[in-house]
Amino acid sequence: MSGKLYFSKYQGAGNDFILIDNRSDVFGPKDIDFVKKLCDRKFGIGADGLMLLQDIKNFDFEMLYFNADGREGTMCGNGGRCIVAFARDLGIIDSKTAFMAVDGTHDAKISASQVDLGMIDVQEVKQDGEAYILNTGSPHYVSFVDDLGEMDVYAKGYAIRNNDNYRKEGINVNFIEAEENGYLVRTFERGVEDETLACGTGATAAAMAVAVHNQLEGDMEIPIRVLGGQLYISFRKEGSYFTNVRLKGPADFVFNGEIVR
Incomplete structure (x- = not known):
């Protein structure tokens, strides 16, 4: 053309x-x-x-x-x-x-x-060691850390995305750390093969991991800060089943x- x-x-x-x-x-x-x-x-x-x-x-x-x-x-x-x-x-x-x-x-x-x-409902959350694995429209790996500001997200994300478990299909790798008013998330995205300033399905997966990790139930909204701005994820959690999932932001x-x- x-x-x-x-x-x-x-x-x-x-x-x-x-x-x-x-x-x-x-x-x-x-x-x-x-x-x-x-x-x-x-x-x-x-x-x-x-x-x-x-x-x-x-x-x-x-x-x-x-x-x-x-x-x-x-x-x-x-x-x-x-x-x-x-x-x-x-x-x-x-x-x-x-x-x-x-x-x-x-x-x-x-x-x-x-x-x-x-966003789509999520019915299953698995674990890989201490990390959470779930699909929010794209597959995600979520790991809680306490040094996210200094972390080499590219190097660590690349290594996980390309390990024996995920190399063939690929996976988006998210690192999450608690802050005073919510959580900070940084993501290595497959397909981009680099860290991005934000990932919407990743922020959604991270918020769900927070709910599982902290054994929360019911209706909730979780603030997720990414390098490019502020997102808010809300849903209803009943066991490992997430419904009414919303991703809000600019x-x-x-x-x-x-x-x-």
């Missing part, structure tokens, strides 16, 4: 994304190398991932997500919040929406730059641009 391709850049708590309105199939066939080039921070636009907003029956839109390595990814929570803001700015939705993603349907509410996104427009192919 040749010609101009228009895009928008959004970020949610420092997780940044390239968004393309693909309702007219302007993106064409999926091209791993092209997506990887666009996400490259030195030779492209630069982003943690790329999303296509597409038409789908019975929903406002479909979210198709690609990791920075060019491969189609699993659910991205901050990406989901950003595509809701993108849909609002395109005039597709007003203040509420229901859309389809790779892990199923999601609902969301948006007010100014704040997006409240419904989603901001950065700039528009065009690519000549």
Whole structure:
């Protein structure tokens, strides 16, 4: 395909994304190398991932997500919040929406730059040693630490993501530490293969790990601070079953641009 391709850049708590309105199939066939080039921070636009907003029956839109390595990814929570803001700015939705993603349907509410996104229920939390393993739309490893400010998250996250248990399928590695008013979380993301400023499904997984670790039950909201900002995760916990899961935080427009192919 040749010609101009228009895009928008959004970020949610420092997780940044390239968004393309693909309702007219302007993106064409999926091209791993092209997506990887666009996400490259030195030779492209630069982003943690790329999303296509597409038409789908019975929903406002479909979210198709690609990791920075060019491969189609699993659910991205901050990406989901950003595509809701993108849909609002395109005039597709007003203040509420229901859309389809790779892990199923999601609902969301948006007010100014704040997006409240419904996430999938979680029915199982496993352990790997003292770490918690769960899937919040993407697979996550959550480890409690007490030196997160000084930790080499890239080195430790890379080692866990590439060990014998997780090398083939990959896993997102989250480190969490208690603070005075909540928790700090830092994440090494598969697909980006680096630490990112935020991870929405990771923050959600970390909040659930807090509830399991502290044997909490019922309805709760847990503040999660990431390097790029503040997120809030709420849910109802009954045993190992999490329902009414919400991911709340900012989603901001950065700039528009065009690519000549």
